[in-house]
Amino acid sequence: MSFLIQAQGLTKIYRKRSVVHDISLTINPGEVVGIIGPNGAGKSTTLDMLLGLRRPDKGTVAYWCQEPYRHIGVQLQTTPFFPGYNALENMRLFAAFYGVRLKTEAILDLLHRCGLKDAAKTDASRLSGGQQKRLAIAMTLVHDPCLVFLDEPTAALDPRARREIRELIISLAQDGTSVVFTSHDMEEVFKLATRIVMIDGGVLKVDGRPEELLSNYGAASLEELYVQLTEPLSESRSEFAPEIWIKEDSV
Numbered sequence: 338m339s340f341l342i343q344a345q346g347l348t349k350i351y352r353k354r355s356v357v358h359d360i361s362l363t364i365n366p367g368e369v370v371g372i373i374g375p376n377g378a379g380k381s382t383t384l385d386m387l388l389g390l391r392r393p394d395k396g397t398v399a400y401w402c403q404e405p406y407r408h409i410g411v412q413l414q415t416t417p418f419f420p421g422y423n424a425l426e427n428m429r430l431f432a433a434f435y436g437v438r439l440k441t442e443a444i445l446d447l448l449h450r451c452g453l454k455d456a457a458k459t460d461a462s463r464l465s466g467g468q469q470k471r472l473a474i475a476m477t478l479v480h481d482p483c484l485v486f487l488d489e490p491t492a493a494l495d496p497r498a499r500r501e502i503r504e505l506i507i508s509l510a511q512d513g514t515s516v517v518f519t520s521h522d523m524e525e526v527f528k529l530a531t532r533i534v535m536i537d538g539g540v541l542k543v544d545g546r547p548e549e550l551l552s553n554y555g556a557a558s559l560e561e562l563y564v565q566l567t568e569p570l571s572e573s574r575s576e577f578a579p580e581i582w583i584k585e586d587s588v
């Protein structure tokens with residue numbers, strides 16, 4: 338299998354403004370791809386288009402197999418749990434969406450892998466923020482996917498919970514699962530990612546291996562590279578400084 342997802346020329350337009358513009362991106366087997374960029378840069382919109390959750394206005398997405406959704410796990414920024422059900426039951430219900438019947442032992446193994454074994458019987462809505470994130474990630478694994486998408490998996494978590502999620506991402510990668518994740522924590526991205534993609538103003542700015550990127554741009558750290566390549570908020574990202582405007586007759 339040469340690629341998992343291959344996107345060509347992805348463009349998404351809202352109110353005549355191109356919030357994602359002509360992005361081409363390939364996700365390969367075995368990669369941990371870290372997607373970085375300022376708030377509102379177009380990362381989530383790009384992920385959604387890669388996943389087929391939003392239709393691109395231009396461009397194409399190709400997958401490595403006929404039914405990719407059966408083999409992709411997705412944790413979006415908000416993961417709705419089934420209210421009134423505990424973690425284990427949520428896992429079982431979620432698995433049913435994929436047509437997978439998981440034995441209790443198998444679910445407990447997954448919860449254990451995600452550091453949640455003791456919380457299996459706790460109502461999902463009563464789990465802590467970090468536990469809910471871990472449950473959201475555990476739920477992406479119920480159908481044994483070969484690719485998982487994690488949108489800001491460590492955002493708003495305390496240091497211990499962040500560390501646990503990072504270890505989980507490393508263990509997924511070690512088991513051969515490809516991972517695509519977004520994060521605003523440059524140190525975290527540098528540590529975890531085998532490839533880094535930066536999107537800014539809806540445009541793909543860089544795409545490469547972490548060490549290569551630093552040496553190509555002469556940056557001492559990913560944070561330095563980020564600052565070097567993105568514009569200050571006041572210059573580029575006010576409400577009145579849109580990314581790319583589309584001529585009326587071209588939409």
Ligand SMILES: Nc1ncnc2c1ncn2[C@@H]1O[C@H](COP(=O)(O)OP(=O)(O)OP(=O)(O)O)[C@@H](O)[C@H]1O
Pocket residue numbers: 351356374375376377378379380381382383
């Ligand atoms: N449904 C929509 N209608 C109109 N504009 C939208 C819609 N969805 C996203 N946008 C706009 O598209 C731009 C990109 O949003 P997106 O959520 O992809 O950014 P992001 O890089 O994921 O940001 P963050 O890091 O804050 O999550 C933003 O300006 C956002 O306001």
